Amino acid sequence: MTALDLSSPVAVVGTGTMGQGIAQVALVAGHPVRLYDTVPGRAREAADAIGARLDRLVEKERLTGAGRDAARARLTPAESLDGLAGCALVVEAVVERLDAKQELFRALEDVVGDDCLLATNTSSLSVTAIGGALRRPGRCVGLHFFNPAPLLPLVEVVSGFATDPASAARAHDTARAWGKTPVGCADTPGFVVNRVARPFYAEALAVHEDRGADPATIDAVLRESGGFRMGAFELTDLIGQDVNESVTHSVWQALFQDVRFTPSLAQRRLVESGRLGRKSGRGWYDYREGAERPGPHTAEPADPPAYVVARGDLGPAGELLALIREAGIEVRAEDVRAEGVRTEDADRGTWLVLPGGGRLALADGRAPA
Numbered sequence: 053m054t055a056l057d058l059s060s061p062v063a064v065v066g067t068g069t070m071g072q073g074i075a076q077v078a079l080v081a082g083h084p085v086r087l088y089d090t091v092p093g094r095a096r097e098a099a100d101a102i103g104a105r106l107d108r109l110v111e112k113e114r115l116t117g118a119g120r121d122a123a124r125a126r127l128t129p130a131e132s133l134d135g136l137a138g139c140a141l142v143v144e145a146v147v148e149r150l151d152a153k154q155e156l157f158r159a160l161e162d163v164v165g166d167d168c169l170l171a172t173n174t175s176s177l178s179v180t181a182i183g184g185a186l187r188r189p190g191r192c193v194g195l196h197f198f199n200p201a202p203l204l205p206l207v208e209v210v211s212g213f214a215t216d217p218a219s220a221a222r223a224h225d226t227a228r229a230w231g232k233t234p235v236g237c238a239d240t241p242g243f244v245v246n247r248v249a250r251p252f253y254a255e256a257l258a259v260h261e262d263r264g265a266d267p268a269t270i271d272a273v274l275r276e277s278g279g280f281r282m283g284a285f286e287l288t289d290l291i292g293q294d295v296n297e298s299v300t301h302s303v304w305q306a307l308f309q310d311v312r313f314t315p316s317l318a319q320r321r322l323v324e325s326g327r328l329g330r331k332s333g334r335g336w337y338d339y340r341e342g343a344e345r346p347g348p349h350t351a352e353p354a355d356p357p358a359y360v361v362a363r364g365d366l367g368p369a370g371e372l373l374a375l376i377r378e379a380g381i382e383v384r385a386e387d388v389r390a391e392g393v394r395t396e397d398a399d400r401g402t403w404l405v406l407p408g409g410g411r412l413a414l415a416d417g418r419a420p421a
């Protein structure tokens with residue numbers, strides 16, 4: 053294990069949503085933590101907000117009163133970057149702009165020792181590009197926490213092109229010692245989570261833009277049939293439409309405008325109109341006092357059909373047949389290889405035929421012939 057010793061001071065720069073959460077994680081793990089933000093007074097406010105969250109942990113009996121007092125005593129706001137001298141790790145969670153992050157890390161190199169790790173919480177910028185500004189780029193690593201950082205276990209530990217393997221190992225082991233689940237990944241656009249998540253948002257937005265269904269209905273389908281905790285619209289309202297859109301843009305640009313990652317015009321309009329989600333009181337949904345949340349459009353329950361026809365081997369969709377039989381509906385099998393069936397008909401695929409003539413077929417995203 054190469055985790056940082058608990059006596060090593062950790063600094064968090066940028067004390068907004070993520071900075072506060074990350075500081076709380078390092079603090080509760082046992083480190084002295086210093087906070088710095090360019091907006092005067094914000095680091096102090098962040099320390100107070102973290103203190104209030106520690107109080108709530110005590111109320112929930114997840115932290116002792118003595119533990120809270122000791123943690124509070126280890127937390128100090130710094131007036132300037134110079135106050136971060138002697139830190140063993142700095143995690144930056146400042147605005148998502150390459151120039152801001154590069155400038156900050158360059159300035160930090162003049163303040164901290166040579167063996168201090170410089171970690172970025174960027175969601176979508178290149179760790180290689182951020183570290184490229186440094187005299188010692190090997191110390192720069194991505195430490196990508198998720199919101200809310202104290203609750204979500206996953207941390208992506210991102211190795212840039214020039215990241216020293218020992219720096220990545222130290223960041224990884226430190227995150228693990230903080231009770232997180234670190235996952236090493238390369239410096240590819242969006243890393244793993246934000247790349248995999250893009251199509252989740254994009255398809256939901258595309259269905260809405262194609263007038264397939266409204267946000268409340270798509271969210272209900274994702275939640276209740278897809279098994280997701282939140283649908284794409286309510287989740288982007290929570291994240292912030294501006295933040296979510298800028299990550300999409302960044303991943304799309306970094307992947308040479310690959311059409312699969314194309315940003316959404318509907319989301320653009322939302323951002324332009326200032327409907328940023330919960331934080332602005334309105335996004336896809338209305339969060340203002342007294343506003344009603346629309347429900348999904350659902351079909352009226354209908355009587356079950358007396359029978360369905362299963363044509364050919366349905367492959368993985370065949371599991372439906374057991375459910376259909378369990379519901380007391382007769383399944384009439386049609387053998388496509390039976391004598392008398394013309395070859396061109398047999399090649400036309402396999403599907404379930406409902407009494408009204410509707411067909412249910414397994415597809416790979418394209419409409420069946």
Ligand SMILES: NC(=O)c1ccc[n+]([C@@H]2O[C@H](COP(=O)([O-])OP(=O)(O)OC[C@H]3O[C@@H](n4cnc5c(N)ncnc54)[C@H](O)[C@@H]3O)[C@@H](O)[C@H]2O)c1
Binds near residue numbers: 065070173
């Ligand atoms: N919000 C999320 O869900 C989320 C999740 C994972 C990663 N991130 C990433 O974390 C970073 C911060 O995001 P956030 O949502 O906490 O933003 P935020 O706007 O809540 O906070 C940013 C803070 O940084 C301060 N700041 C800006 N420039 C600074 C500088 N040069 N030096 C010191 N302080 C500076 C601002 O005053 C502000 O307090 C971004 O890189 C973002 O992409 C955000």
